[in-house]
Amino acid sequence: MTSTLGKGPVLVIDDDPAIRDSLETLLKLRGYTVRTFESGQSFLDECAQEREGCLLVDIVMPGMNGLELQKRLADRGVDIPVCFITGHADVPKVIQAMRGGAVDFVEKPYSSNQIVESVERALAMSLERRDRARVAEEAAKAVDALTTRERQVLVELIAGRQNKVAAANIGISPRTVEKHRARIMEKLGARSLSQVIQIGIAAGVTEPPY
Amino acid sequence: MADQDLSVVNARLESRVEALEAARENLDDLLNAAGIPILALDMNLNIRWFTPAIEALIELTPSDIGQPAAGFARKFDDARFLDDARAVLQGHPPLEQEVQGEGNRWYMRRTVPIHTRDGYASGLVTTFVDTTRRHEAFDELHRILEAAPDPTVVIDISGRIERANAELLRVFGYSAKELIGRPVETLMPERFRRKHRTNVRGFFASPQARPMGEGLTLFAITKDGREFPIDVKLSPTHIDEHFVTIGAIRDITKQKGLEDRLHGNQRILERRVAERTVELQRLQTELHRAMRLAELGELTTGIAHEITQPLTAIRSYMEACQTLLAMDDFASAKDLGRKALDQARRAIDIIQNIRAMAVATENRRSAQDINGLVNDATLLMIAGARDRQIEMELSPAPGLPLVVADRVQIQQVLLNVLRNAIDSVSEVSRRRIMVETRRGNDSMVEIAVVDTGPGVPAEIAQRLFQPFVTTKAGGMGIGLSLSRSIIEAHDGRLTFANRHSGGTEFIIALPPAETG
Ligand SMILES: Nc1ncnc2c1ncn2[C@@H]1O[C@H](COP(=O)(O)OP(=O)(O)O)[C@@H](O)[C@H]1O
Numbered sequence: 070m071t072s073t074l075g076k077g078p079v080l081v082i083d084d085d086p087a088i089r090d091s092l093e094t095l096l097k098l099r100g101y102t103v104r105t106f107e108s109g110q111s112f113l114d115e116c117a118q119e120r121e122g123c124l125l126v127d128i129v130m131p132g133m134n135g136l137e138l139q140k141r142l143a144d145r146g147v148d149i150p151v152c153f154i155t156g157h158a159d160v161p162k163v164i165q166a167m168r169g170g171a172v173d174f175v176e177k178p179y180s181s182n183q184i185v186e187s188v189e190r191a192l193a194m195s196l197e198r199r200d201r202a203r204v205a206e207e208a209a210k211a212v213d214a215l216t217t218r219e220r221q222v223l224v225e226l227i228a229g230r231q232n233k234v235a236a237a238n239i240g241i242s243p244r245t246v247e248k249h250r251a252r253i254m255e256k257l258g259a260r261s262l263s264q265v266i267q268i269g270i271a272a273g274v275t276e277p278p279y
Numbered sequence: 280m281a282d283q284d285l286s287v288v289n290a291r292l293e294s295r296v297e298a299l300e301a302a303r304e305n306l307d308d309l310l311n312a313a314g315i316p317i318l319a320l321d322m323n324l325n326i327r328w329f330t331p332a333i334e335a336l337i338e339l340t341p342s343d344i345g346q347p348a349a350g351f352a353r354k355f356d357d358a359r360f361l362d363d364a365r366a367v368l369q370g371h372p373p374l375e376q377e378v379q380g381e382g383n384r385w386y387m388r389r390t391v392p393i394h395t396r397d398g399y400a401s402g403l404v405t406t407f408v409d410t411t412r413r414h415e416a417f418d419e420l421h422r423i424l425e426a427a428p429d430p431t432v433v434i435d436i437s438g439r440i441e442r443a444n445a446e447l448l449r450v451f452g453y454s455a456k457e458l459i460g461r462p463v464e465t466l467m468p469e470r471f472r473r474k475h476r477t478n479v480r481g482f483f484a485s486p487q488a489r490p491m492g493e494g495l496t497l498f499a500i501t502k503d504g505r506e507f508p509i510d511v512k513l514s515p516t517h518i519d520e521h522f523v524t525i526g527a528i529r530d531i532t533k534q535k536g537l538e539d540r541l542h543g544n545q546r547i548l549e550r551r552v553a554e555r556t557v558e559l560q561r562l563q564t565e566l567h568r569a570m571r572l573a574e575l576g577e578l579t580t581g582i583a584h585e586i587t588q589p590l591t592a593i594r595s596y597m598e599a600c601q602t603l604l605a606m607d608d609f610a611s612a613k614d615l616g617r618k619a620l621d622q623a624r625r626a627i628d629i630i631q632n633i634r635a636m637a638v639a640t641e642n643r644r645s646a647q648d649i650n651g652l653v654n655d656a657t658l659l660m661i662a663g664a665r666d667r668q669i670e671m672e673l674s675p676a677p678g679l680p681l682v683v684a685d686r687v688q689i690q691q692v693l694l695n696v697l698r699n700a701i702d703s704v705s706e707v708s709r710r711r712i713m714v715e716t717r718r719g720n721d722s723m724v725e726i727a728v729v730d731t732g733p734g735v736p737a738e739i740a741q742r743l744f745q746p747f748v749t750t751k752a753g754g755m756g757i758g759l760s761l762s763r764s765i766i767e768a769h770d771g772r773l774t775f776a777n778r779h780s781g782g783t784e785f786i787i788a789l790p791p792a793e794t795g
């Protein structure tokens with residue numbers, strides 16, 4: 070069988086051995102790295118800290134069902150996209166799963182393409198989340214380098230206030246505001262005011278309560 | 280010759296007179312011994328003879344014979360004594376009078392004429408029979424009657440009123456004279472009279488104290504035609520050899536009203552209960568239908584889920600298979616083909632189980648030899664069991680009665696139980712399954728399947744026979760639920776027990792076919 074060292078990993082959790090085996094077969098053939106688990110508990114025991122890839126979970130299982138697993142992961146702060154396999158459209162369960170942030174639902178008997186589409190979506194989300202996390206981390210680092218006064222000015226800029234208003238708010242002259250703005254752009258490596266604002270937002274800068 | 284003849288006649292006459300004398304003396308002795316006061320008078324009411332016992336009533340000595348009876352002082356109160364005597368002498372039939380003597384004694388005075396051979400009266404005999412005891416008894420009766428709070432009558436053996444107390448006369452509005460001697464039916468409304476007369480006859484045939492007309496409402500009618508409901512208590516009794524029945528009549532107008540209201544209320548209550556019962560039954564049927572529908576829905580959902588599992592796997596395997604074939608990876612494709620086929624078998628198993636469930640409603644029963652049935656069913660499993668290193672043993676009891684059963688269904692049950700037993704022993708190293716047939720304590724025919732597996736997990740022991748209860752990955756959980764329905768439809772029982780020695784025993788118990 071072909072085994073590409075590739076996309077994923079896709080973590081399959083289902084109590085039915087035939088479903089586990091057939092999913093593993095088809096996903097591996099499509100170039101994914103696959104790991105299977107027979108219950109939510111065995112997944113938690115073996116790789117509770119897994120953040121890479123995505124989960125493909127049967128919503129109905131004896132013992133811990135898919136929804137309970139989703140909740141346990143959220144409780145532990147594990148942010149990994151979850152894709153549910155459902156036996157038949159079970160509306161209340163689907164709603165609950167969506168509230169819990171489920172990426173997708175695949176209804177049995179699914180086709181290989183349906184599974185692959187959902188897995189792709191989940192993995193893309195996984196990557197996007199990771200990118201976003203990295204950007205936020207870098208922005209936060211850059212913002213940390215600003216002085217207190219510069220940060221006050223950044224808040225005013227994000228709030229979209231004119232120099233005069235900002236100066237009055239902070240209690241400095243408009244010219245000083247102008248000077249700080251140039252320094253901020255330099256420190257954050259931004260080439261425009263809009264870039265400054267994006268970085269500030271990514272870093273989570275908000276208006277402090279005066 | 281004539282003299283001789285005469286002396287013969289004379290002699291004969293004399294001997295006749297002697298004989299008569301003797302007879303008379305005998306009669307005297309007899310009368311004296313009886314101790315009954317008797318007085319005989321001639322046509323002129325002169326004393327002819329008397330018994331010594333007469334002295335309790337009239338003072339007479341033998342020298343008084345021939346004297347007029349009217350001249351002697353009588354020690355009893357009897358105004359009609361001489362008048363009755365004269366009447367009888369003039370052809371009147373015997374006359375009776377109850378008379379009171381000294382010391383509160385009572386006599387029945389009877390005056391009877393004596394006739395000559397040619398039918399003329401020649402005198403009379405008066406007897407006095409002591410009736411004191413009877414009189415006392417009637418006095419007692421009278422006191423009882425008058426003390427009774429209810430109208431009360433004394434009825435003689437022919438159903439005639441002999442006495443009535445003052446209360447009865449007051450309530451019914453009759454005088455004693457109007458009522459005494461009349462049939463007791465006089466006190467009843469016309470429409471009950473005929474029936475009552477028959478009943479009275481029945482009553483005297485087996486006299487017993489009892490309430491009259493048990494279970495019916497009786498009615499009485501007064502002289503002026505007013506009817507009212509009554510309750511009658513009859514007590515048969517002897518009064519000095521005289522058989523009578525005392526009837527106490529109670530006016531139950533008031534009770535009757537209460538009773539009617541009570542009856543009315545009861546009827547209303549009964550009707551309400553009946554209405555509620557119908558309502559409840561309707562609700563129950565609806566509930567049952569709803570439950571059946573819910574069960575059906577659950578069942579359909581469960582079946583859909585069960586079938587979907589292998590179907591999904593088959594689809595995945597076959598799509599993967601196509602990819603592999605396109606890549607000319609025939610070995611891997613073949614492997615997936617086999618896996619898909621396994622899943623197809625799984626689906627077929629499920630379908631067969633469901634079909635058996637549908638069949639459970641049809642009736643294809645006949646007398647079955649349980650040992651033959653068990654033998655056939657286990658044959659199907661033995662090969663599979665051997666593959667898994669399971670030792671299977673059969674222990675059939677001889678001489679078991681037949682059971683009336685659907686052979687296919689019972690085999691289906693046995694296969695389910697055996698499959699479970701195989702699953703259970705597969706988890707342990709000592710793998711033995713014994714199938715035993717036997718006669719149960721309650722004469723049921725039993726098939727016991729004993730395994731050496733880990734036993735039924737405590738957490739599902741209570742729910743084992745419910746549908747979709749399973750501890751097996753990929754288990755369907757309908758085997759036992761279905762099996763129990765089948766066995767119960769056969770009036771049998773499917774039970775299990777964990778064995779002390781480890782392992783589990785499932786018992787299929789079926790009633791024996793009725794002999795004859
Ligand atoms: N012989 C046995 N020993 C232990 N457990 C048993 C045995 N038979 C049945 N069980 C238990 O009862 C459950 C229900 O059985 P069943 O209704 O046949 O469904 P299934 O076999 O699909 O699980 C099984 O999952 C198992 O836990």
Ligand SMILES: [Mg+2]
Binds near residue numbers: 695698756758759
């Ligand atoms: Mg079973």
